[in-house]
Amino acid sequence: MKLTIIGGGGFRVPQVFEAVAADDAPVRIDELALYDVSADRLEIIGAILARLAAERRHVPTITTTTDLDEALRGADFIFSAVRIGGTRGRILDERTALELGVLGQETVGPGGLAYALRTVPFMTRLAETIRRVAPEAWVINFTNPAGIVTEAMQRVLGERVVGICDTPIGLMRRAAAAAGSSADAITFDYVGLNHLGWLRSITAGGDDLLPRLLGSDASLESIEEARLMGFDWVRAIGALPNEYLYYYYFTREATARISAAATTRGEFIDRQQAQFYSAPGDDPLATWLQARHDRESSYMAESREADEERHASDVDGGGYHQVALDLMAALASGRPSTMILNVRNNTLVPQLPEDAVVEVGCVVDADGVHPWPIAPVRGDMLGLMTQVKSAERLVIGAVHEGSRELAWRGFAAHPLVDSVGVARSLVDRYSQAFPEIGETLTA
Template sequence: MKLTIIGGGGFRVPQIFTAISDPTAPARVDELCLHDVSAERLSAIRGVLDALAKRSPRPPRVTYTTDMDAAVTAADFVFSAMRVGGLEGRIADERVALDLGVLGQETVGPGGLSYALRTLPVARDLARRIAALAPDAWVINFTNPAGIVTEAMRTELGDRVVGICDTPIGLMRRAVHAAGGDAASVTFDYVGLNHLGWLRSITVDGAERLPDLLADDTALAGIEEARLMGFDWVRSLGALPNEYLFYYYFQREATARIRESTQTRGEFLLAQQADFYRDAAAMPVSALDAWERTKFEREASYMAESRPESERTSREASDIEGGGYQAVALALMAALTGSGTSTMILNVANRGAIPELPPDAVVELPCTVDADGIHPHSVAPVTGDMLGLMQSVKAAEQLTITASANRDAALAWRAFAVHPLVDSVATAKLLLERYREAIPGVDAALRT
């Protein structure tokens, strides 16, 4: 089986390599093909993988290329893990918004829409190439903003593209542990959009455990999302929110904390990863050590900018332990190729699961996956404030997709203006203008 990663010079690729090299991995990969626009980044990652291969009894054959068509041809699975515009683009996503007093975050709010505008043309081109050169391939999208990108790629690939994210995975792992269950004994109700969702029910051996969990301070102390947003707030919701909802529920506090920080998240990662890629290129024999040090710092500081200064090194070990999206991606691959059945949270077409959203909208739902495909679960009705937030964010997402497809700057302005994290039509216009000035890919995507 051939697995291709588009964005193969990315920092998280060694985690995927480790997962597929494990003799107990649920899916067997014979060839791992890494594609990147940067030969230098591929070379740095190659140093890490060469060292990891020496530790593994069955590493896959790894190929490296900057030719996208060669990478895609004959692939059985394609992971889309691109970062169009690099970390420099991410920093502009953050800083342009912050300079206008608006939340600056790479996937949430105006930063996410800017990221989408420059990414969608590349994602649609990738989807067309896969449809032509590997029409039977499954595409697993990690590229952010994952919900928007997956929805746009569906135009070419239909149900053969699915989005995954590791934040619901982490929430479920923590909640299951706190509820005293395991994967075999638990059923659950989770609903939302990418980076905007709620765990609304968790049953262990048929008994509902969420109310007792929410009432228990000791149990909630083991759940990062509850610590981040406050026990009283999650009890008020009657649900456990995805951690990215912090930016919606605590917009004022999140914006102030990020503005007060000496670095945005993008600036931190650029400085950190520049050191890694430089050191890995200079000393390939030490590339793995450099990568492991950088990985720990990266994960321990995840969403640190959203927490008060005094708590930015307080992330619990349980919040960053193994698993993650690479494990879910392998389980997804294994199920689709006939090696058992898996239940996981995925970004898929709505098709009436939430009747108040368009049927073609990509939403985040529990799904059962087997050799016949991906089967979304029915979920309880979504009402009130949860539904309203989903509808307003999805409207902004779909306006962005249409604006990109038609190169329509007026629609892009409207997308910024209707997003719940942008508080003024005039500010929305300034946001779009300044993103076009700061990021060539955003301007190019809207030029006719």
């Protein structure tokens, strides 16, 4: 089987290689094609993969190319993880919002909508190329903002596009362990949008283990999301929230901490990646391993006290590369796998459009992706999902129609933008900062 990675020069590509080349990998990839617009980055990542390959028995043939059609041709699976605008774009996403007094974050709020405005056009063109060159391939999307991008690509390719994220499955596994069970021994109810969801039940032997877990300080202490939001809050809502809900529940605190920091997350990543790609050293693998450790240790630092470190269990979800591998294995082998994925809503949440993308528990097998039935979504959870999804769909519509007005409405509809005037200023400033956005929003 052939796996093509769009964004093959990306920093995290070696992690995907480690997963597919592991001795116990549940599916064997014969060819790994790396596509990127940067030949220099492909060369550096290729050197790291060569080092990793020397230590493994099952190594796919590795090809690198800047020719998209060549990379896609014959692909069984296509994995997308690109950053349109690069890390410099992320800095502008964050700083532009902060300058206007609203949250500056990569995928949540106005920064995420700006990211979508310049990413959806590229990803739509990519989907059209896939439809022409590799129409039978499964597309696994990790390009952020993943929910918006997946929904935009599904408009071209249908349900063969699946969005992945490692945060919800990590939450589920930590919660199962804290409840004294294992991920394989439970069923669960998780619902939301990408970077906005809740684990609402954990069932084993017919019993919901979540109420007992929520009642135990010792159990909650082992769950990063509970520590972020506060034990009293997760008990009040009766669910465990995805970690990104920190930005919705504690918007003022998050904005203040990000504003007060010496650098934004984007500035940290930009500096780190510039150093890595410009000077990988004589041992690029060692340089990469250290940079990866520093990045993971500092993830969502604004949500923790200055001297608080992440627990080892906080990063035990397996990572997005493991999610992608599990998804490919289930589709290719037919062995059912339980996952949390970004898929078409259909009638799962009746209050949302059928073609909206939601994030829910699924069973994956050779016949495809099968979402689990979920309990009704009501009250504040439904309200937040509806409001954010409305903003996301307005932004997708703005790209397809080239409409500055729809973009303005999308920003104004988002719960983290507190003023219609600020929404208009955000669209204007992002259009000035990114010529491609200005070129898209012509109507």
